[in-house]
Amino acid sequence: MSPTFEDLGLHKGVLSALDQVGYTAPTEIQADGIPPMLDGRDMVAQAPTGTGKTAAFGCLLAHETTPEEGTQALVLTPTRELARQVADEIESLCQVRGQRVLTIYGGVGYKPQIDGLERGSEIVVGTPGRIRDLIERGDFDASTCETVVLDEADRMLDMGFIEDVSWIVDHTRRDRQSLLFSATIPPGVEHLADEFCHQPANLAVGDTTKDEDRPEYLVRVGKRNRAWALERILETEQPDLAFVFCRTRHRTEKIAGLLDGHGYNAEPIQGGMSQNARERVMGRVREGDVDILVGTNVLARGIDVRRCELVVNYQPPRDPEDYIHRVGRTARMQDVGAAYTIATDEDTRAIVEIEGHTGASLTEIDVPETSQDDKITKIDDWEEKADPMGRVHFRIRGVTDSSRMDVFWYLVDNAGVSQADLGQVAEEDDGLIVKVRHDAAGRLQDHLHKNGVLGRDVDVSIATPE
Incomplete structure (x- = not known):
């Protein structure tokens, strides 16, 4: 039987907050990850988006930190938006116990963030650049942080934040609890985990590739x-x-x-x-x-x-x-x-x-059909009519008594297409098939409709590539 939040051993204030937020049962990462985190173990968790990982470490922070006792936890995220949303979720889990959550990121003024640090915040959530900046300025003392969370570690690696992250972690308590969450675990994240965590519990939850309950469609167009x-x-x-x-x-x-x-x-x-x-x-x-x-x-x-x-x-x-x-x-x-x-x-x-x-x-x-009139009009796209080699096939009737090479050279000299644009000219029972690169097809069609071939009017249509 799946565990309940009560089974996980969380503080009653956190359980009350979970109920108020609307959480009914733990997700896989919450059920498997919260117990070892409550035991004080470091953790490396591979979890794709949407598995409930924020609430997993948010429950730990709401359980472990104590109101009015200074900064005890630091969460690092790769982007400002994620920092705000992680902070909002942690704050909702702290609403009963009353811990304060401060968000710190660049692109805005320093003063409100410094004021927040001076007033006291038990949990700080921020981006590496601004967090490091405030530590270097002496405005943020990270040495009191007992728990450090790296969220979206692979994204921080991609964005070049790892040097800042390592520097920040070095300025926290040596006996800290370290938690690393990442959707993927490339070699760079493995190296960071080895440096950051001590004998961690390792979790991998969910499918990091394809969700069978989510249809994934491919639509080909020009x-x-x-x-x-x-x-x-x-x-x-x-x-x-x-x-x-x-x-x-x-x-x-x-x-x-x-x-x-x-x-x-x-x-x-x-x-x-x-x-x-x-x-x-x-x-x-x-x-x-x-x-x-x-x-x-x-x-x-x-x-x-x-x-x-x-x-x-x-x-x-x-x-x-x-x-x-x-x-x-x-x-x-x-x-x-x-x-x-x-x-x-x-x-x-x-x-x-x-x-x-x-x-x-x-x-x-295929592109889905709808019963409504299109708001965005479909464009006559030659690429959609081309064969796998990118050539459009024109059927030309009315020049059966002309040689294929005469037609070929006439088109090169008069139709605004080059030798490279044209493929072979092939004979059919009632006409010719001319193959032309899709990006030159419009010029060729315009000429054929206006001028014909070799002074003669011709019937022109698009042939289906074989």
């Missing part, structure tokens, strides 16, 4: 029709909140603006925004005023929103590990959700790498 496919997916799924992932900040802003202009409540969120702007967006999300968040990978790892029902990769990520974190934003903790990846022929390698990394094939489907 690159000019990604937005059309995105709109069809949104209209089909009708999510209360969707995350749309792009590769660049510029694309994030562009797609959010496009969706907003077509009647969706869409907002961009990416690392280049000011802290105030990002907090404004997240405030709107929490109020339910945003239907779609469009972001870069900061959206996959930097924020905590529980009710996301749909993830769409507008562009597949270049790193397969980022795919896992992106789709892990939906179907969290037994919620429903689906993930779609929109891909063009140029994305074939990325899809192969994702499937190889996750060990599962994405379910390839």
Whole structure:
């Protein structure tokens, strides 16, 4: 039988707070991780997004720290958004016992954070850069910290924070309890765990690759029709909140603006925004005023929103590990959700790498049909009509008495296409098949319709590649 929170030995004030927050039963990482943490053991836990890891170490901190006795615990996170959300969750677990939680991060003024430290906060949650800065300035004494938590350690490694993290940890108590949480455990995180933890309990919970309860679809289109496919997916799924992932900040802003202009409540969120702007967006999300968040990978790892029902990769990520974190934003903790990846022929390698990394094939489907009129119009995209070699096949009738080479050289000399653009010209029973690169297909079609071939009007159609 699964344990209850009461079975785990938590303080009655923490149990009361869990009840008020709405937690009914421990998740796997909470059931398996809280007991050894309460015993004082160090821990290295591999846990993907959505497993309840924040509440796991949050329960420990709410249980172990004592109100009005100074700073006793430090939690390091890679991003400002994550620091705020981790602090909010820990604060909710401390609401009965009364410990104070202070959030510290860059991009805002020092004074409120220094004032918070001077007033006293039992638990400090922050990003490595600002935490180190305050220690160096003498405004934060980390030597009183009895428990140190590294959250999203792999993300901190990716962002180049490990040197700062090691420096900060060296300024905490030597007999501290050390807890490391990470969605993945690459060699750099293993090295950090060896340096940070002493004879830790090791946990790996959940599936860090594919969630069988979360359908993961692949939709192939031409690159000019990604937005059309995105709109069809949104209209089909009708999510209360969707995350749309792009590769660049510029694309994030562009797609959010496009969706907003077509009647969706869409907002961009990416690392280049000011802290105030990002907090404004997240405030709107929490109020339910945003239907779609469009972001870069900061959206996959930097924020905590529980009710996301749909993830769409507008562009597949270049790193397969980022795919896992992106789709892990939906179907969290037994919620429903689906993930779609929109891909063009140029994305074939990325899809192969994702499937190889996750060990599962994405379910390839056509762009969904909807009963509504399209808000975003489909563009005539030659790439969608091309064969696997990227060539469009034109069927030309009315020149059967001309040689294939005459037609070939006529098109090179007159139709705005080069020898490299054209493939072979093949004979059919009632005409010719001309193969042309998809990026030159529009020029060729325009010429054929306006001027024909060799002074003759011709019938032109698109042939299905064999």
